[in-house]
Amino acid sequence: MNSEKNKVSPREEIQLQIGIIGDAQVGKTSLMVKYVQDIYNKEYTQTLGVNFLKKRIRLRSTDITLSLMDLGGQREFINMLPLAAMDSYCIILLFDLTRPETLKSVKEWYRQAFGLNKNAIPILVGTKYDLFIEMDQDYQEEISRTCLKYAQIMDSPVIFSSSAYSINIQKLFKIIISKIFNLTLTLAEISDIGDPLLIYKEFGNTHLNGL
Template sequence: MVKYVEGSFNEDYIQTLGVNFMDKKVQIKSTNITFLIWDLGGEKEFINMLPLVSNDAVAILFMFDLTRKSTLNSIKDWYRQVRGFNKSAIPFLVGTKYDEFVELDFQDQEEITQQALRFGKAMKLPVIFCSTSHSINVQKIFKVILAKAFGVKLVLDEIVNVGEPILVYK
């Protein structure tokens, strides 16, 4: 969120405890659009704030740490909870810390990538791997959101190969 809105990455950024909010104005085909971006911490104690950030959402990004498989496994529960509040939002599965992920053994990369792609297919959601520290796919996440939300044709090559920054959105 901070990388997209402010264009910066802070190594000392403290992960969200509770809810954080930012906005960003963009122009698409001479129409001004304001992204209102809410960030909800991923710990179970913040589940009671889920309606606040999801009820009126157009898109919902389910974020997980590519270097910690347990965070990917917890996505199923978050997905079920969110869909109870908002069935119309466009869901996305976003793996973070791609820069650290590529340092893992190939077998671990393959296992996490295949599991993320399976989840994406089963839940019918785009899968994107990103790195905020290395500016990998951060802008593309929001391009895909805009394209899906407004029915705009998007010309981005999909990436499905293990070890590369996955980008599956069709």
């Protein structure tokens, strides 16, 4: 028996940190737990400091460990922002689609986080889409158009999600992986106002040159 021929090639292993930031109670922990554990609980307590979970995925011959860092949204935890931002390949900027002030706050979160890490890929994510679609159509249009403006300024994909109903959660992380590794993704984009926006092809391509 040829021992060389029967050797198993070691799989490559990579660890990637992803930061999740935004105002308090926008759904950061819900999104993280839904993706990692496929659990949703609307009674999560507010994150104090930094919370994190890990998820292992496989990409071709590579094992990837995603370390998701969820920073508490209260201003007293802003001094811990470097933990969530500095070593992250991607920074998810979360806001609550039903609370426009949390979208406005994204500008300051972006300024501070990307002041620490200019190479990270930004992803703008609106949460609680299931509640958003029950709101006035004019409000939906205003929020959606504002998001698209932010996306252009930040060069960021924009995604509307719902952890409660598993809307665009898995797709969000597929997009993140595709951006980090410069992979072509065949997910159909969703761009009609009122639908759960999923716009990623033209944004988020200039921050990293792949691994």
